[in-house]
Amino acid sequence: MSGQKEFNKIEHEKDYDSLKQQIKTLEGKLHKYIEMEKHFYDIQKNAATALRESDNRFKKIIEDVSEISIQGYNEDREVIFWNQASEKIYGYTAKEAVGRKLEDIIIPEAMKDTVKYLHHRWVDHGEKIPSGELTLVNKAGENVHVFSSHVMQKTPFGKEMFCIDIDLKPVKEAEEEKRQLREQIIQSQKMEAVGTLTSGIAHDFNNILQVIGGFTDYLILKQSEKSHGADSNISEKQGDIFGKLDHTSGKNRTISGNLEKNDNEKYDLPSSDNDSGNLFELHKIRKATDRGIALIRQLMLFSRKTIPAKTSVKINHEIEHVIKLIKMTIPRMVNIETNLSDKLLDVAIDPTHLEQILLNLCINAADAMPEGGNIFIETSNATLNNVPSMEPDVPPLSGPCVFISISDTGHGMDKETVQKIFEPFFTTKPIGKGTGLGLASVYGIVKNYKGIIQCFSEVNRGTTFKIFFPAIANTREKQIHQSEEIPLHGNKDNRTILLVDDEESIRDFVSNTLKLFNYRFIGVSSGEDALKVYEKKQHMIDLVILDISMPGMGGYRCLKELLMEWPKCRVIISSGYSEENVIEKCIKIGALSYLSKPYTITDLLNAIRKALEK
Ligand SMILES: Nc1ncnc2c1ncn2[C@@H]1O[C@H](COP(=O)(O)OP(=O)(O)O)[C@@H](O)[C@H]1O
Ligand SMILES: [Mg+2]
Known part of the structure; x- marks a missing residue:
């Protein structure tokens, strides 16, 4: 049995060892398991943190995203x-x-x-x-x-x-800005095209009116001469003549005349046999001519071919002056109020141009308020920041400017009307009341001075015109002299004037007029002829009146060659319609002055006197 016992003992020990071994293995597994669990736990924990972080991040993005x-x-x-x-x-x-x-x-x-x-x-x-x-x-x-x-x-x-x-607000705003810009470009191109058209018309009409007005004045003068008797002296004659001509101011009148090819000997003055009863009719013709001239002047302002003044003006001062004028013409029920900034910058503008702008705008405003209302005029300094210019191909405007606003409480205009108001001849007024040239000339003047004009209007509420003029550094106010009238007196020493103009009737008129005032006259029709004649008769020619727009070499080249060859030659340039820079160029190279067509007898004689005195 002990053998059995022994065996049992051995078995037992074996079991024990195996048990120990099993326990050891289990411990290892458990440890591994725990390790793994721990690992998984870490992964899970990290994932949760990452998820939370990502969640927060996206929430923040969604929360903060602007627009x-x-x-x-x-x-x-x-x-x-x-x-x-x-x-x-x-x-x-x-x-x-x-x-x-x-x-x-x-x-x-x-x-x-x-x-x-x-x-x-x-x-x-x-x-x-x-x-x-x-x-x-x-x-x-x-x-x-x-x-x-x-x-x-x-x-x-x-x-x-x-x-x-x-x-979509920023997008819509950008679209609107683009649309307005496109419209502005189209508008300025259209205005430019109309400007070219009107400039052609103005040129022809100026010459025609110069002739009609000139001869009318001439006939009036002739009649006066007759009534005074042939032997009255020339100064007396002139004093009376200009009374007869009913010139309120030589500036606003035109006279035309024409000249001849050779010298004055060839001229026959128009017969004045039947003149005794015609003065009344002649004055009627003169008046109608003046109306035509006034229209052409406005047209010319529109098409920008006037020389902008380089003189600075005090805008407020001008406004106050114009208001006085306006008050005399507009109905009493229209009230004018102002709010004029007292530290206003200066603007280089011809006061008559500023007056024209203000008069037109105020008269329109008054017309829009037949039952009465208010006109409000305001001025202040402002700064332009990249505002599109009114001229195509001119970069946007920036910098200090003077702002003028003219508002009314009148009937206003719808959008379609506002789009057309600056076009020449656009009017909603009955025939005889409106010409449709007021705002066209205002537009032309403002553009001429590199300014900007805008119109805002609402039907039944009123209209506001806003104008911006580039400012110049403040200067001490310069006295602006209207062109002074030189007292006319006879030309005692028979000076000789060479007139160069391709319009025969203008040569006729000037010839007749100058003859009447004891000048000697030579007329030619081209720059080429002028050079030839001057070369031959330089010793006797005291002054050349040279038209700028002529076929052939034209006025500018003729002037250049005249002055190059004969630097002492005195030349007045004249034109019905010239590019402003051509006139400036002529003055720069030595022309004494500029006589704008149509000119009156007074204008002509004043210009000659001044030039001869220089
Ligand atoms: N302040 C205003 N209020 C209402 N309509 C205006 C005003 N200013 C101008 N208009 C309109 O613009 C048109 C053109 O004006 P304008 O060029 O001065 O010519 P006109 O006064 O001869 O008609 C006017 O016929 C009128 O219809
Ligand atoms: Mg008008």
Whole structure:
């Protein structure tokens, strides 16, 4: 039995060892398991942290993203999420919005039923709401244009809808700005084309009016001469003559004349046999001619071919002066008020141009208020920042400027009318009342001075014109002299004038006039002839009156060659219509002065006297 015992003992010991071994193995496994568990736990923990972080990150992005409004709604369309951009676009803070129904905050009345229906179709039937442009409302009740997209998601708490709205305001504004810019370019190109057309018309009409007006004046003078008797002395004659001509100011009148090819010996003055009874009719013709001239002057202002003055003016001073004038012409029921800034910068502008602008605008304003109302004139300094110029191909304007605003409380205009007001001959006034040239000339003047004019109008409420003129550094106010009238007196020493003009009738007129005032006259029709004649008769020619726009070499080249060859030659240039820079160029190279057509007898004689005195 002991053998059995021994065996049992051995078996037992074996079991024990195996048990020990098993326990050891289990311990190893357990340890491994624990290690693994620990590892998995770490992974899980890290994943959760990462998820939380990512969640926070996205939440923050969604929360902070500017310009893109993101709102969340539950199945009952109540706000559950409202980012900062939503607050910016719709005006409600998250606190104000959360819990309220979509249709009660940003959906306009007319869209409420549609929104509820679409939301219901989506939640219950899965029909997605299409993305698109919407006009919603903000807290202040103003329209808000957005591009809206929608996302629906299922969560343990039910279905949630997210609306992602992009504010279209900046896009719309940029589009509007682009549209306006395009319109401005088209407008300025159109005006430029009309300007070219009118310049041609003005040129021809100036010559025609110069002839009609000139001969009319001439006939009036002749009659005067007759009534005074042939032996009256020339100064007396002139004093009386200019009375007869009824020139209120030589400046605003035109006279035309014409000249001849050779010298004055060849001229026969028009017969004045039948003149005794014609003075009345002649004055009528003169008046009608003056009206024509006034129209052409405005047209010329529109097409910019006037020489802009380089003199600075005090705008307020001019406004006050013009208001006095206007008050005399407009009905009493129209009241004028002003608010003029006292530290106004100076502007380089011809005061008569400024007067023209103000008169036109105020008279239009008064016309728009037949039952009375208010005109309000305001001035201040301003700064232009890249404002498109009124001329094509001219860069945008920037820098200090003077701002003038003229408003009225009149009947206003609709958009279509406003678009046409600056076109020459556009008028809504009855025939005889409006010419349609007022605003065209205002436009031309403003453009000429590199300024800007804008019109804002509302039917039945009124109109505002805003004008900006580039400012110049403040200067001490310069006295601006209207061109002084030189007392006319006879030309005792028979000076000789060479007139160069391709218009025969103008040569005739000037010839006749000069003869009447004891000048000797030579007329030629081209620059080429002028050079030839001057070369031959330089010793006797005291002054050349040279037209700028002529066929052939033209006035400018002729002037250049005359002065190059005979630097002492005295030349006045004259033109009915010239590019301003040509006139400036002529003056620069030595022309004594510029006589603008149509000119009056007074203008002509004054210009000659001044030039001969130089
Ligand atoms: N202040 C204003 N209020 C309303 N309409 C205006 C005003 N100014 C100008 N208009 C409109 O612009 C048109 C053109 O004006 P304008 O060029 O001065 O010509 P006119 O005065 O001869 O008609 C006018 O006929 C009128 O219809
Ligand atoms: Mg007008």
